[in-house]
Amino acid sequence: MREQDPVVRSKNFEEVACGYHPDDALRESERCLMCPDQPCVSGCPVGINIPGFIKKIGEKDLRGAYDILTETSLLPAICGRVCPQESQCEGVCTVGESLEAVAIGRLERFVGDTAIKEGWANIPYIEPNRFKVGIVGSGPAGMACAADMAKAGCDVTVFEAFHQPGGVLKYGIPDFRLPNTVIDAEINNLRLLGVKFECNTLVGRLFSIEQMISEMGYDAVFVGVGAGYPTMLGIPGDSLNGVLSANELLTRCNLMRAKEFPNFDTPQPIGRRVAVVGAGNTAMDAMRVSVRLGAEKVYCIYRRSRKEAPARVEEVHHAEQEGVEFHWLTNPVAVLDDGKGSVRGMRCVRMELGEPDESGRRRPVPVAGSEFDFEADLIVYAIGTNANPIMGQTSKLRLNKWGYIDADDSLATSIAGVFAGGDIVTGAATVIEAMGAGRKAAASMKAYLGIRDASLPYQTGGDTLFGIDLRERNFARVRVA
Amino acid sequence: MDHCRVFLRHEPCPRISTDVLTVQPASPDLKVSKMSNFEIVTREDFSDVTYLLEVRHPLMAKAAKPGQFVIVMLNEHGERIPLTIADFDREKGTITLVIQAVGKTTRQMQQECLVGTSLYAIVGPMGIPSPISHAKKVVCVGGGLGVAPIYPQARGFKESGAYVIGVVGFRNKDLVFWEDKFRACCDEFIICTDDGSAGIKGLVTAGILQAIEKHPDIEEVVAIGPPIMMKGCADATRPYKIKTMVSLNPVMVDGTGMCGGCRVKIGDQVKFACVDGPDFDGHLVDFDDLMMRLRRYTKEERMALDHWEKEKGCRLQKAVESSIDSAILK
Numbered sequence: 001m002r003e004q005d006p007v008v009r010s011k012n013f014e015e016v017a018c019g020y021h022p023d024d025a026l027r028e029s030e031r032c033l034m035c036p037d038q039p040c041v042s043g044c045p046v047g048i049n050i051p052g053f054i055k056k057i058g059e060k061d062l063r064g065a066y067d068i069l070t071e072t073s074l075l076p077a078i079c080g081r082v083c084p085q086e087s088q089c090e091g092v093c094t095v096g097e098s099l100e101a102v103a104i105g106r107l108e109r110f111v112g113d114t115a116i117k118e119g120w121a122n123i124p125y126i127e128p129n130r131f132k133v134g135i136v137g138s139g140p141a142g143m144a145c146a147a148d149m150a151k152a153g154c155d156v157t158v159f160e161a162f163h164q165p166g167g168v169l170k171y172g173i174p175d176f177r178l179p180n181t182v183i184d185a186e187i188n189n190l191r192l193l194g195v196k197f198e199c200n201t202l203v204g205r206l207f208s209i210e211q212m213i214s215e216m217g218y219d220a221v222f223v224g225v226g227a228g229y230p231t232m233l234g235i236p237g238d239s240l241n242g243v244l245s246a247n248e249l250l251t252r253c254n255l256m257r258a259k260e261f262p263n264f265d266t267p268q269p270i271g272r273r274v275a276v277v278g279a280g281n282t283a284m285d286a287m288r289v290s291v292r293l294g295a296e297k298v299y300c301i302y303r304r305s306r307k308e309a310p311a312r313v314e315e316v317h318h319a320e321q322e323g324v325e326f327h328w329l330t331n332p333v334a335v336l337d338d339g340k341g342s343v344r345g346m347r348c349v350r351m352e353l354g355e356p357d358e359s360g361r362r363r364p365v366p367v368a369g370s371e372f373d374f375e376a377d378l379i380v381y382a383i384g385t386n387a388n389p390i391m392g393q394t395s396k397l398r399l400n401k402w403g404y405i406d407a408d409d410s411l412a413t414s415i416a417g418v419f420a421g422g423d424i425v426t427g428a429a430t431v432i433e434a435m436g437a438g439r440k441a442a443a444s445m446k447a448y449l450g451i452r453d454a455s456l457p458y459q460t461g462g463d464t465l466f467g468i469d470l471r472e473r474n475f476a477r478v479r480v481a
Numbered sequence: 482m483d484h485c486r487v488f489l490r491h492e493p494c495p496r497i498s499t500d501v502l503t504v505q506p507a508s509p510d511l512k513v514s515k516m517s518n519f520e521i522v523t524r525e526d527f528s529d530v531t532y533l534l535e536v537r538h539p540l541m542a543k544a545a546k547p548g549q550f551v552i553v554m555l556n557e558h559g560e561r562i563p564l565t566i567a568d569f570d571r572e573k574g575t576i577t578l579v580i581q582a583v584g585k586t587t588r589q590m591q592q593e594c595l596v597g598t599s600l601y602a603i604v605g606p607m608g609i610p611s612p613i614s615h616a617k618k619v620v621c622v623g624g625g626l627g628v629a630p631i632y633p634q635a636r637g638f639k640e641s642g643a644y645v646i647g648v649v650g651f652r653n654k655d656l657v658f659w660e661d662k663f664r665a666c667c668d669e670f671i672i673c674t675d676d677g678s679a680g681i682k683g684l685v686t687a688g689i690l691q692a693i694e695k696h697p698d699i700e701e702v703v704a705i706g707p708p709i710m711m712k713g714c715a716d717a718t719r720p721y722k723i724k725t726m727v728s729l730n731p732v733m734v735d736g737t738g739m740c741g742g743c744r745v746k747i748g749d750q751v752k753f754a755c756v757d758g759p760d761f762d763g764h765l766v767d768f769d770d771l772m773m774r775l776r777r778y779t780k781e782e783r784m785a786l787d788h789w790e791k792e793k794g795c796r797l798q799k800a801v802e803s804s805i806d807s808a809i810l811k
Contacts, residue, residue, distance in 0.1 A: 161737050163554055163602040171735075200604040202737060206544050228739040232751055239746060239770050241777040248740035256560065256734065262788035265560035265586055266734070267781030341773040388738050389756050393609065 006321040010291045013175045013259065016318060017081075020110040029057040031095060032102045039092040040104060045436035048072045050089055050104055057107060066115045069108065070122045074147040074435070075186040077116055078140075078169065080109025081178050083432040084312050116185045123192050129153040131449050134218040136203045139167020140431045141224030141422030143190060144438030145445070149222075150193040152442075152451050158190075159201040162255065168226060169431065171255040172247070172282065174289050180254075204394035213417055220417045220445045223397070223405060224438060227385040227423035233277065237335025242343030244269060246276070246286040246382035253289050271378025273297045275346050277332055279309035281430075283382035284316065287324045290380070298324045299376070303331040303351050303364045329353070329364065333371060335379055345375045385428050402427070410444040411437060419445050519600040522575055527658040530582045533567070533629070534594055539574030541606055547633035548611025548728060548760055551576070552736040554602035555590050562586050563733045563755075565705070566606060567629030579629030585785040607736045608759045611726070613637040616700035617644060620692050621667070622714055624650040624685045624706030630728065631705045632662060639666040646696070647671065648688035650710070654678035685710060686717040699723055704763065708772050715763035725763035729754045731774060746770045 002018040003009075009016055020028070032054045040050040049068050056065035069076045085091070085105035093101035115121075131154040135142045138160035150156045164170055166183045191197070203209065203225075212218040230245035232238050249269070252258040258268035274290040276283050279302035290298045300319070302309060305328045309316060320326065329351040338344035350370035353362035387403035398406040398414035404427060405420040407413050413420050421437030423429055446452075523535035541551070550565045568577035582591040594600070611634055619638050623631030628649045638645050647667035651657050652675045664670050671688040672680030681687060685706070693699055702725045704714035711727040718725045731743040731754050738756035745754050746767035752758060 161604055162735065163557075163604075171739075200602045202604055202607060205549070205606050205608075206540055206604075226739075228737075229753070229756070230739070230741040232741065232744065234751070238751065239744065239774065241774060245741040248734060248742045251734050251740050257558075261781065262785045264558045265785055267560075267778045267785070269777075341776070390737065393756075 006318075006323070009176065010288075010322040013292055015179055016176050017106075019113055020106055022110075025057055025107060025110045026060065028103050028107055029054045031099075032058075033094055035094045037094075039094060040089040040102075043089045043092040045088065045432050046072050046439060048089075048108075053111065054102070054104070054107060057111065062111060062114050063120065065111045066120055067122060069111055073108070074144055074189075075112075075140075076108050077112030077182045078178060078186055079432055079435070080105050080107075080112050081182070082169075082173060082430075084430060086313065088432070113182075116182065121189050121192050124151055126151060126194065127153050128155070129451065131155065131219045131451070132217055133157070133445065134159065134212045134216070134221045135224065136209070136221065137167055137224040137226060137422075137424075138165035138187075138197060138199075139224060139226055139422065139434065140169060141226075141434035141438035141441075142167065142222065143187070144435040145222045145224065145419075145421070145442045146195045146438075147190055147193060148439055148442035149220075149445060150190070150195045152446055154219075154449075154451075156194065157196045157198055159203045160197065160199045161202045163199050164255065165197045165199060168228075171251040172285070173431075174250065174254055174285050176288065176292070177285065202390070204390040209391070209395040209397065209415065209418055213415070218417075220419065220449055222438070222441050222445065223391060223413070223418065223420040223424060224422040224434065224441075225388055225391060225424050226434075227387055227404070227428050229386040229388045230381065231384050231386055233332060233381055233383065235332055235334050237337055237343070240335055240337055240343050241341050242269065242271070242377055243335055243379045243381070246278070246282045246380050247385070249286050249380050250282070250289065253293070259293060268293060269378055271295050271376070273299070273376045274378040274380060275299045275301055275374075275376040276380040276382055277301045278382035278384070279304075279306075279311055279316070279326075280382060280384070281311045281315055283380075284311045284319045286380045286382050287319050288322055290378070291322050291324065295378070299374070300324055300326045301330050301332055301346070301348060302326070302328055304361060305329055305353060308361045331364065331366060336373065343377055343379055345373055346379060347371055347373050385423070387424065387427075391424065410447075411441040412444055412448070417448065419448075519603045521594050521596055521598055521600070522573075524594065524596050527579075528656045530591075531626075531656065531658070532580055532582070532591055532594075534578045534580065534590075535570075535575045536578065536600060536603060537575050538603060541576050541603075542569045542571050542574045545569040545576055545606040546610035547613065547637045548630075549606035549608050550730070550736075550759060551578070551603050551605030551607065552733065553578070553590075553600055555586055555593065556601045559601060560586055561602075561734055561736065563607075563730060563736060565627075565630035565728065565730065565759075566633070568633055577629075579626070581626045584782050585789050588786070589789060604736070607755060609757070611637070611703070611728070611760050613641050614701060615641065616724075617642075618646070618696060618699050618701075619643050620646045620648055620689060620699055620702045622648045622650075622685050622689060622702060622704040622706070624704075624710040627704070627706030627710070627728070628659065631703065632659060632666075634703055634705075635663065636666045639668075644668050646692045646699075648673065648685050648692065650674070650685035650688070650706070651679070652676070684713060686713045689714060689717050693718075693721055693723070701726070702763075703727075708768050708775065711763060711766075712768035715766065715768070719764055726760050727763035727766060728759045729761060729766065729771060730759065731771060732777060745774075 053065040053068040089104045090101040133149045133154040133156045135146045135158040138158045146156045146158050169183045230247045256266035257264040258266040274295045276287045287298045330348045334347045336345040350367045351364035354365040357363040392399045400406045407420045407425045411419045411421045419441040421441040422434035520537045525533040550563050552561045564578045567579040582588040621631050621635040645667045646669040647663045648671045650673040673688045702718050704711050705728045715725050733743045734740040736755045743754040747761050748765040
């Protein structure tokens with residue numbers, strides 16, 4: 001797929017990956033072997049019929065491809081961009097065993113973008129039922145759950161504390177990875193399903209989860225508020241001006257459009273030399289935003305080695321292309337003060353990898369006497385988040401010892417009718433995992449409300465359904481009249 | 482997959498019920514329905530810089546408790562600014578904000594927030610409500626901007642049966658407001674002015690010391706105002722070991738604990754004022770750190786203000802030009 005030249009793109013917020021030309025998509029689709037065991041489908045958290053939609057692309061039937069995608073994936077233009085395909089569908093692709101895997105994500109994005117461009121929307125026939133469902137948080141988990149519940153016929157309202165819906169997709173992921181226009185298009189599709197969005201609503205404080213059930217008439221509630229309570233390092237100099245969380249940097253830049261200050265009122269802290277601590281996807285976003293905001297030098301400070309970095313390989317590669325300087329095996333010791341309350345630089349220590357820790361990764365240990373200082377005027381912490389405390393403060397939802405909401409395998413919480421999923425249950429994860437959780441919670445919610453969930457095949461164990469081998473594709477055409 | 486309730490529809494389905502499909506027409510601008518009309522129903526100007534806005538928001542009026550705050554956006558280009566809830570009226574369904582025009586946004590609001598207009602966004606009530614303790618004798622201190630938000634606390638303490646001493650500070654007599662409201666809920670009321678034109682001459686700390694001398698059994702002091710004033714209050718009560726609660730108002734973006742911009746040092750811990758506060762034990766707060774962090778965007782604030790004034794000038798000029806044009810054309 002064509003990408004913007006690193007030198008050009010590091011000066012703008014346009015999308016890095018330009019998307020497929022129809023001919024490219026056609027060519028790529030032909031690489032799919034249509035293998036019978038379809039490892040990609042089981043590799044996908046939401047089980048998209050991947051060979052099915054690729055086949056349609058090959059037949060130049062993009063509308064058909066879109067129809068197959070929207071049977072399972074709600075937001076193809078988003079997922080095609082932000083899913084870590086290399087560890088999901090593409091990671092298990094049969095072609096990938098000997099050659100480069102089929103670019104499933106790019107094909108998905110191509111179909112999703114075409115649908116937005118053409119104004120396609122698949123509005124299913126929905127038979128309304130009497131149930132009212134409330135969704136707390138309009139991020140990926142909430143959006144996925146809302147779509148499924150709306151399709152099941154429920155009256156769905158999504159509550160969002162910010163002034164615009166989209167959650168982390170809006171405030172967290174920068175435009176050059178996921179343009180806001182794409183998010184708005186997908187949100188509009190949810191509105192077409194009948195989903196209502198209520199922004200400026202801080203659930204917990206404006207009304208509680210319990211009130212939603214007992215006073216406001218909601219039959220079921222899904223809580224997908226995300227983790228979002230950024231961790232600070234806890235080293236000297238943490239509170240200096242010029243030290244901020246990646247969440248703050250990204251929210252200012254993406255949602256509040258501080259990059260357009262002073263036409264927008266929110267100011268953006270701009271650094272000449274920016275050090276970002278951490279090497280996850282959020283860290284990569286923070287670095288690449290800093291490059292675009294005009295920083296001369298952007299450093300990545302990470303205590304483990306490149307191999308352990310949690311970010312997608314592609315993201316690290318993009319950041320590198322754009323001129324980010326990576327300092328692996330380096331741990332911050334202190335933020336240095338300029339004497340006027342602002343950041344002057346950072347003191348770090350070199351690390352080496354020791355014995356594996358509980359996560360299976362080799363534990364980094366400091367090398368004695370290897371401290372060094374460098375100059376920086378903006379320090380961004382992208383070292384993860386803790387559980388947001390608002391739900392715990394305002395409801396009787398049982399929390400686990402880390403403050404995340406305690407949910408069982410079906411994502412039911414300690415309050416009847418209240419389900420939870422996404423980062424507020426698992427801790428920080430990916431967009432697609434949150435969407436998967438939203439859909440799983442929707443399935444449980446339907447079971448709780450007594451709505452028969454027909455989108456999930458009725459599986460009695462083994463590979464048969466009503467005695468018919470599931471691999472018999474003919475079965476898919478059987479329709480219950 | 483679709484052998485049931487959900488049919489993908491290419492052709493209009495014969496069983497379609499139109500009312501379902503017309504529930505939510507596509508709205509390209511993604512405006513929200515209910516939570517988007519925040520009408521200003523009352524406005525009162527206390528001085529050339531301080532003004533009161535009463536905003537219609539029945540749900541928030543029902544939920545609000547003393548000590549909580551809201552985040553306001555004036556328009557869609559606006560920044561998110563935290564403002565303490567000064568009062569709420571559950572019957573009228575309104576909340577009251579008292580605002581001091583100090584920066585770009587608050588000055589622009591002073592000009593544009595007239596009765597009948599609407600705010601682009603207001604979200605809240607945020608933060609943990611102030612715990613109205615069972616203290617039998619309390620001093621409620623408000624200085625400058627803090628005079629308004631201390632009022633619901635004084636009223637709260639009065640309602641829970643405490644002996645309430647109100648201490649408020651202003652620069653001079655002309656800036657005094659809500660004296661009657663305070664007198665109605667305070668057993669004693671002390672006004673302090675910088676020039677002595679009303680009440681006693683001096684800072685609110687003078688009022689606190691006066692109250693402490695008269696009442697050695699004061700159990701709690703609650704202070705809201707500029708950081709330097711709250712610092713003074715905490716220092717004044719420290720020798721007497723009187724519990725002193727302060728309400729912090731650092732720079733915030735989201736107000737939901739997500740950005741960490743509002744972090745403050747409380748003893749040896751770092752807390753987020755938006756979700757862990759905004760009330761903290763004044764004897765533990767690192768006020769110097771807070772004041773340093775409040776100065777983070779001074780330069781940008783100046784830029785925004787200049788930009789706005791310039792734009793306003795341009796608009797004014799354009800308006801003049803167009804009116805001249807139309808006058809000529811007529």
